[in-house]
Amino acid sequence: MAFNSADISAFKDIWVFCEQRNGVLMNTDFELVSEARKLANERGSKLVGVLLGHNVEGLAKQLGGYGADKVLVCDHPELEVYTTDAYAKVLCDAAMELKPEVILLGASNIGRDLGPRCAARLNTGLTADCTHLDIDMNNYVDFLEKSSTLDLSNTKFDMEDTNLKMTRPAFGGHLMATIICPRFRPCMSTVRPGVMKKAPFSQEMSDKCVVEKYDVKLAKDDIKTQVLDVVKEAKKMVDLIGADVIVSVGRGIGKDIKKGIELAEQLTEAFGGGVVGGSRVTIDSGWLSADHQVGQTGKTVHPKVYVALGISGAIQHKAGMQDSELIIAVNKDETAPIFEIADYGITGDLFKVVPLMIEALNEARASK
Amino acid sequence: MRIYVCVKQVPDTSGVVAVNPDGTLNRASMQTIINPDDLSAMEQALVLKDATGCQVTAVTMGPPPAEGMLRELLAMGADDAVLISAREFGGSDTFATSQIISAAINHLGVGKDDMIFCGRQAIDGDTAQVGPQIAEKLNLPQVSYAAEIEKVGNDVTVKRMLEDGYMKIKVQTPCLITCISDKEKKARYMTLNGINHCYEKPFTLLNFEALKDEPLIELDKIGLKGSPTNIFKSFTPPVKGVGVMLEGADKKTAETLANILLEKHVI
Numbered sequence: 001m002a003f004n005s006a007d008i009s010a011f012k013d014i015w016v017f018c019e020q021r022n023g024v025l026m027n028t029d030f031e032l033v034s035e036a037r038k039l040a041n042e043r044g045s046k047l048v049g050v051l052l053g054h055n056v057e058g059l060a061k062q063l064g065g066y067g068a069d070k071v072l073v074c075d076h077p078e079l080e081v082y083t084t085d086a087y088a089k090v091l092c093d094a095a096m097e098l099k100p101e102v103i104l105l106g107a108s109n110i111g112r113d114l115g116p117r118c119a120a121r122l123n124t125g126l127t128a129d130c131t132h133l134d135i136d137m138n139n140y141v142d143f144l145e146k147s148s149t150l151d152l153s154n155t156k157f158d159m160e161d162t163n164l165k166m167t168r169p170a171f172g173g174h175l176m177a178t179i180i181c182p183r184f185r186p187c188m189s190t191v192r193p194g195v196m197k198k199a200p201f202s203q204e205m206s207d208k209c210v211v212e213k214y215d216v217k218l219a220k221d222d223i224k225t226q227v228l229d230v231v232k233e234a235k236k237m238v239d240l241i242g243a244d245v246i247v248s249v250g251r252g253i254g255k256d257i258k259k260g261i262e263l264a265e266q267l268t269e270a271f272g273g274g275v276v277g278g279s280r281v282t283i284d285s286g287w288l289s290a291d292h293q294v295g296q297t298g299k300t301v302h303p304k305v306y307v308a309l310g311i312s313g314a315i316q317h318k319a320g321m322q323d324s325e326l327i328i329a330v331n332k333d334e335t336a337p338i339f340e341i342a343d344y345g346i347t348g349d350l351f352k353v354v355p356l357m358i359e360a361l362n363e364a365r366a367s368k
Numbered sequence: 369m370r371i372y373v374c375v376k377q378v379p380d381t382s383g384v385v386a387v388n389p390d391g392t393l394n395r396a397s398m399q400t401i402i403n404p405d406d407l408s409a410m411e412q413a414l415v416l417k418d419a420t421g422c423q424v425t426a427v428t429m430g431p432p433p434a435e436g437m438l439r440e441l442l443a444m445g446a447d448d449a450v451l452i453s454a455r456e457f458g459g460s461d462t463f464a465t466s467q468i469i470s471a472a473i474n475h476l477g478v479g480k481d482d483m484i485f486c487g488r489q490a491i492d493g494d495t496a497q498v499g500p501q502i503a504e505k506l507n508l509p510q511v512s513y514a515a516e517i518e519k520v521g522n523d524v525t526v527k528r529m530l531e532d533g534y535m536k537i538k539v540q541t542p543c544l545i546t547c548i549s550d551k552e553k554k555a556r557y558m559t560l561n562g563i564n565h566c567y568e569k570p571f572t573l574l575n576f577e578a579l580k581d582e583p584l585i586e587l588d589k590i591g592l593k594g595s596p597t598n599i600f601k602s603f604t605p606p607v608k609g610v611g612v613m614l615e616g617a618d619k620k621t622a623e624t625l626a627n628i629l630l631e632k633h634v635i
C-alpha cells in the first residue's frame with residue numbers, strides 16, 4: 001500500500017538526517033541541527049536528529065549540543081557504509097511509522113542520492129539544495145524584504161501559514177525560488193552545506209538530549225548494490241567553509257602565478273590567518289587544486305572577510321561568495337562586475353596593490 | 369540489451385539569462401542546449417553500444433520542439449527516440465516528472481539486461497532529483513554521481529564520486545545510473561551519415577492518451593496542479609549596493625583601507 005502522505009494533520013516533529021562517514025559526523029549535521037532548532041522553535045515542535053550507522057550511538061549527544069531534543073539512533077552492521085537501499089529503507093520505515101512533519105538532509109553527494117529516493121517512496125515533495133528556510137511568515141517576509149527585489153507593498157501574506165518555506169537558487173543562481181509543499185507530509189528539503197550557521201555548542205542541551213534506539217529491520221537482500229571499495233583521496237583538505245578570512249585569486253594572477261598565490265597567502269596572514277581560494281579559471285588551469293574553488297560548482301562560503309584578487313566577478317563566482325560579511329576587491333579593470341558587490345574596491349594591478357595592503361595591515365595591527 | 373538515456377533540453381545558463389519582471393525565466397530569449405550531464409550519459413551509453421551492439425534509446429519529456437534535440441542524438445548514434453509531450457504534463461515538479469518518465473519507460477518495457485542512464489543534474493532546475501526518483505518508481509537499484517561505468521554480463525561496476533573520494537559499487541541490471549560530466553570524455557559529434565539518417569530512425573511520441581492508463585501514473589499527481597511542490601515566490605537577488613571605491617592604488621589607499629578595517633574591528 002502506498003504511504004498516505006496527504007493526511008497532513010497526522011505529522012509532527014522536525015527531523016534532521018545526520019550523516020556520518022567512518023563514524024564521524026559531518027559539519028553539515030551541526031549546521032542543519034542549529035538551523036532546525038530555530039524552525040522547531042518557530043513551529044513549537046520537537047527536533048529529532050536521525051542517525052544511521054553502526055556503533056554510532058556515542059555520536060548522538062554531540063547533536064544534542066546544537067539543539068536536538070532527541071536523537072533516534074538506527075544501528076545495524078549493514079548501515080556502516082552508505083548504500084541507497086539500506087539507508088532509504090530505514091529512513092522511510094522510520095518516517096512512515098513516526099510521521100515527521102519536516103525532514104532536512106544535507107545536500108551532500110549522499111543526501112542528494114538519499115533524499116529523492118525517500119521522497120518518491122513517501123509520496124511527497126522534495127526541495128533541492130536550499131539556502132534559506134522559514135516557517136514563521138513574519139520572518140519570511142523580513143527575509144524577502146532584505147534579499148529580494150520584489151515590491152511587497154501590494155502582496156498579502158497569510159501570517160498564520162505554517163508551511164516550511166524553502167528558498168533555493170536555480171538557473172545557476174540567476175533566480176531564487178521559494179518552494180512549498182502544502183498538501184503532503186513530510187515536507188522534505190536538502191540544504192546546501194556551508195550556508196546555515198552553526199550555533200555554539202551547549203553542554204547543557206547536550207546533557208538533556210534524549211537518545212533513543214530505533215528497531216532497524218534490514219535483511220541482506222534488501223540491498224541490491226554492493227560497495228566494493230571506498231577510497232578517500234589523500235589530500236590536505238582546504239577548509240574554505242570554516243574560514244573567517246578567504247583571499248581568492250583569479251586569472252588576474254596569470255602573469256606570475258607563483259607570486260600571486262604567495263601574495264594571497266601573505267595577505268591572509270596579515271589578516272591574522274585565513275585560507276586561499278580561487279575562481280574556476282585557477283582550478284581549470286591547474287594553478288590551485290579543486291578544493292580551493294569558490295562558486296556555484298565549488299564551495300559556498302560566507303567568511304567575515306572575502307578578498308577577491310584579479311577575479312572579474314562572474315555570476316557563478318558570486319553565487320559562492322556574495323554573502324560574505326565584508327568583500328574587498330582588487331582589479332585593474334574599474335568596470336569589473338566584482339566591484340558591484342564589493343564593500344571596498346581598489347582599481348589597480350594586484351601585484352602592486354597587495355604588497356602595500358600587507359604592509360598597511362601589518363602596521364595597523366601593530367598600532368592596536 | 370537496451371539503454372534508455374533520459375535527456376533534457378535546457379536553456380543555456382552560461383550565457384545571458386533573461387528574467388521577466390515577475391521573477392520567471394524568459395525562455396524565449398535564450399538559447400537551448402542539451403543538458404551537459406545528459407550528453408555525458410549519452411556518450412557512456414554509446415561507448416557501451418560500440419562494445420556490445422546494444423540498443424540506445426533517447427527519452428525526453430518536453431514541448432514538441434524538443435524533437436530537434438532528439439534528432440541530434442539520433443545523428444550522434446542513438447537507435448531510436450521517444451518524446452513524451454502533453455499539455456497535461458507541463459509544469460511538473462521532479463516528483464511528477466519522474467512519475468511520467470518512469471511510466472513511459474515502463475510502457476516501453478524494461479528487460480532483465482536493460483539500464484537507464486540519466487544525467488546527474490539539469491542546469492536549469494538544478495535539483496538532481498529526477499534520476500533517483502525514476503529508480504524508486506521503477507523499483508530499480510540506483511547509482512548516482514557515476515564517473516565510470518563498466519559492464520560484464522549482468523554485473524555493472526560504477527565509480528561513484530563523493531566529495532572526499534569515491535566508491536566502487538557493483539550492481540546488477542536492470543538498474544539506473546546518473547552520470548556526471550567529465551571534461552576528458554567529451555560527447556562525440558554527429559556524423560554526416562548520422563545526420564542523413566536521423567529522420568529515418570524510429571521515433572515515438574507518447575502523449576497523454578498513451579500514458580494516462582499506465583499504472584505508474586497517478587493522474588492527480590502530474591502537471592502544475594498535481595505536483596507536490598509549488599513555487600510560492602520566485603525573485604532575483606538584489607544587486608548588493610555598490611560599495612566604496614578607494615581612489616588610487618598607492619600606499620595611502622592601502623592605509624585608508626587598513627584604518628577602516630581597524631575601526632570596524634575586522635583586524
Ligand SMILES: Cc1cc2nc3c(=O)[nH]c(=O)nc-3n(C[C@H](O)[C@H](O)[C@H](O)COP(=O)(O)OP(=O)(O)OC[C@H]3O[C@@H](n4cnc5c(N)ncnc54)[C@H](O)[C@@H]3O)c2cc1C
Binds near residue numbers: 297
Ligand atoms: C556552469 C558553470 C559553472 C561555473 N562555476 C564556477 C564556480 O564555481 N566558480 C567560479 O569562480 N567560476 C565558475 N564558472 C566560471 C565563471 O563563469 C568565470 O569564467 C570565472 O569565474 C572567471 O574567473 P576569473 O574571474 O578568475 O577570470 P576572468 O573572468 O578572466 O577575470 C580575470 C580578472 O582579473 C583582472 N586582472 C587581470 N590582471 C590583473 C592584475 N594584474 N591585477 C588586478 N586585476 C587583474 C581582469 O581585469 C579580470 O577582471 C562557472 C561557469 C559555468 C558556465
Ligand SMILES: Cc1cc2nc3c(=O)[nH]c(=O)nc-3n(C[C@H](O)[C@H](O)[C@H](O)COP(=O)(O)OP(=O)(O)OC[C@H]3O[C@@H](n4cnc5c(N)ncnc54)[C@H](O)[C@@H]3O)c2cc1C
Binds near residue numbers: 125128405461
Ligand atoms: C526555479 C525552479 C525551482 C525548482 N525547484 C524544484 C524543487 O526544489 N523540487 C522539485 O521537485 N522541483 C523543482 N522544480 C521543478 C523541476 O525543475 C522540474 O520538475 C524539472 O522538469 C526537472 O527537474 P530538474 O531540472 O531539476 O532535473 P534534475 O533532477 O536535475 O535532472 C536530472 C536528470 O534527470 C533527467 N531528466 C530531468 N528532466 C527530464 C526531462 N524533462 N526529460 C528527460 N529527462 C529528464 C535528465 O537525465 C537529467 O540530467 C523547480 C523549477 C523551477 C523553475
